[in-house]
Amino acid sequence: MKVFKxxxxxxxxxxxxxxxxIIGYVIYMQTHYYRISDHKKLAVENNQSSKLxxxxxxxxxxxxxxxxxxxxxxxxxxxxxxxxxxxxxxxxRGTAFSKNAVLASTNGVIQTMKKEDPxxxxxxxxxxxxxxxxxxxxxxxxxxxxxxxxxxxxxNFHTAFLAWPLNDPHGSVQxxxxxxxxxxxxxxxxxQYPVTSAFISKFTDLDRCFTVIRYPINNGKYLVMIxxxxxxxxxxxxxRKAQMKLLSSVMENEYRDxxxxxxxxxxxHALGRDMLTHFDHQEKIPDWVSVLSQKMLPxxxxxxxxxxxxxxxxVRSTDIKYDPKVNYQTICDGFIISKNVSxxxxxxxxxxxxxxxxxxxxxxxxx
Numbered sequence: 086m087k088v089f090k091x092x093x094x095x096x097x098x099x100x101x102x103x104x105x106x107i108i109g110y111v112i113y114m115q116t117h118y119y120r121i122s123d124h125k126k127l128a129v130e131n132n133q134s135s136k137l138x139x140x141x142x143x144x145x146x147x148x149x150x151x152x153x154x155x156x157x158x159x160x161x162x163x164x165x166x167x168x169x170x171x172x173x174x175x176x177x178r179g180t181a182f183s184k185n186a187v188l189a190s191t192n193g194v195i196q197t198m199k200k201e202d203p204x205x206x207x208x209x210x211x212x213x214x215x216x217x218x219x220x221x222x223x224x225x226x227x228x229x230x231x232x233x234x235x236x237x238x239x240x241n242f243h244t245a246f247l248a249w250p251l252n253d254p255h256g257s258v259q260x261x262x263x264x265x266x267x268x269x270x271x272x273x274x275x276x277q278y279p280v281t282s283a284f285i286s287k288f289t290d291l292d293r294c295f296t297v298i299r300y301p302i303n304n305g306k307y308l309v310m311i312x313x314x315x316x317x318x319x320x321x322x323x324x325r326k327a328q329m330k331l332l333s334s335v336m337e338n339e340y341r342d343x344x345x346x347x348x349x350x351x352x353x354h355a356l357g358r359d360m361l362t363h364f365d366h367q368e369k370i371p372d373w374v375s376v377l378s379q380k381m382l383p384x385x386x387x388x389x390x391x392x393x394x395x396x397x398x399x400v401r402s403t404d405i406k407y408d409p410k411v412n413y414q415t416i417c418d419g420f421i422i423s424k425n426v427s428x429x430x431x432x433x434x435x436x437x438x439x440x441x442x443x444x445x446x447x448x449x450x451x452x
Contacts (some may be wrong), residue, residue, distance in 0.1 A: 105290070112289070121240060121292055125276035129270045130228065132235045135270050137302045139451050145205035146396055146433075147349040147418055148444035149314070149400075150194050152195060152210050152218045153187035154180070155441040157407040162250045163318065166404040166413065167369045179247075184219035190347035191223050193439035195230045201433065201446055206234070207349045208263040209314040213238070216246070216256020221326040224263055234265040237273040241294045241314060264312045271307070273298045276335065279327035280316065293324075295332060295350070302345070302451060309339045315348035317373040325354070325375060336423070337383045345451050346386070346423040351400075351442065352377055355415045356388060364398050368413040371402055382421060389420045389430045391445060397432040399443045407437055420447045427452060 137143070155161075160176035167173055181187045183276050198206060208227070212218040224238055242260040249255060264273075278293035295313035302308055313332060316324045332348065339346050354377035355361045361376055391397070398414035401407060422428050427450035435443050 091145075101382070120280075121275065121277060121294070125239075125275040125295065127192070127237050127273040127275050129238050129273055130192075131232070133267055133269055135267060137300055137308055137451065139304055140305065141304065142334065142448060143205070144201070144203040144446045144452050145207070145288075145310070145347065145420070145449065146198065146203040146313075146444050147199055147207040147209075147347060147420065148194060148198070149209040149351040149418060149440060149442040150191070150211050150223065151440040151442065152181070152212045152215065152222060153190040153223060154178075154182075154218065155403065155437070156182070156186060156190060156439070158182070158436065159403070160406055161403040162253070162255070164371070164373075164404040166371050166402055168367050168411075170367075176404045177250060177253070179250050179253040180217045180236060181219060181280070184221060187218045187221045187223075190439040191221065191226050195226065197435060197439065198431065199230070203446065204267050205310060206231075206265040207312040209312075209351045210260060211263045212258070213262045215258040215260055216254065217258060219351075219353055227263060227265065231265055235268055235270055236263060236265045237270065237296060238263050239275040239294055239296045239297055239312075241292050243292060243411070245250055257341070262294070262296060262312050262314055264296055264310065266298075266300070266310070268300050271299045273302055276331070278315065278324075278331065280324055293328065297335060307339075307344045308451065309344050309346045311335070311346070311350075312349040313348055313352070315351070315353045317353040329377075329381060333383050336386060336421075340383075340385050340423045340425075345426050345428060347447070347449065348421040349419070349445075349447065351418050353417055354417050355417060357390070359441075360394065360416045363395070364414040365410070366413045367411040368402055371413055374415060374417075385424045386421050387424065389422055389428050389447060390431040391419065391432045393432055396436045397443060399432055401437050401441050403441050409436075418442055418445050420445065422449065423450045426450070
């Protein structure tokens, strides 16, 4: 009896310590939790002097770089899915394999962009100081390699220390969206997307936002470039509907003022219902995929469909390692333009070597 009593006391002590630890961790996360305010003015680093002109061709790219982690062997702990044969799948990694892996992927992104040589570059999921990317400052790497570009960074993921998964914690994160260009910026603003306030989800979901950057044109108007990264983990789609409503309002107001508007980024929607099941794969449609159709856009805006969209997807599922015959793929990266802009787009095939996304390039002209 004494032995059982000692064992019971020991177990009770262990459980008490665990409970205190869990409560302490929850308090720690709550006290370090915050949302960034709306209408935040953003700094423009290395602002350029060149200004835009009408009837001249320009290029822009958008690229979700996945914090440098997503090579072919990487899967992600927050993503789960199901094969068509009923087998459940679930990612397990919280951090990139190594610092060298992050450097290799980021340098791959840089070389891809140098080859494309765009006038404007949008990046999403780009880290400045994060456990998950082994504290590689990807923004600084971009600044060092593109010295003739200005840049605007907006934070959209900040967490104290996410201790999950236990075997590979996601850790502390400072990440966001980066916009770079060869042209003069008059103002840059961070707009706050509506996001979930659920107790657990608010610690794991990004502090979603989009940036509104204004470039003067020689006709007295502005090119308004919007870099956007919408929600993915949004059961029921409530947040995404609210986000689309806000984004549409900003787009419409700028167009009514006579400005030219281009929205680029990771929409976390299949861009067109035809893209939902277009690509061959062995997975069922993941929960994070919704559909963005032309009819959901304001009347004076057009979704630019890439000329090779039938052949090249822009995103792969990350609940499993990359296998082109198995992973779900669709198109959720691209551009929306106002009707006073003429444009064509092309999906760039990197075979997901540097991220779980492929970049998209836009060629455009201001009418």
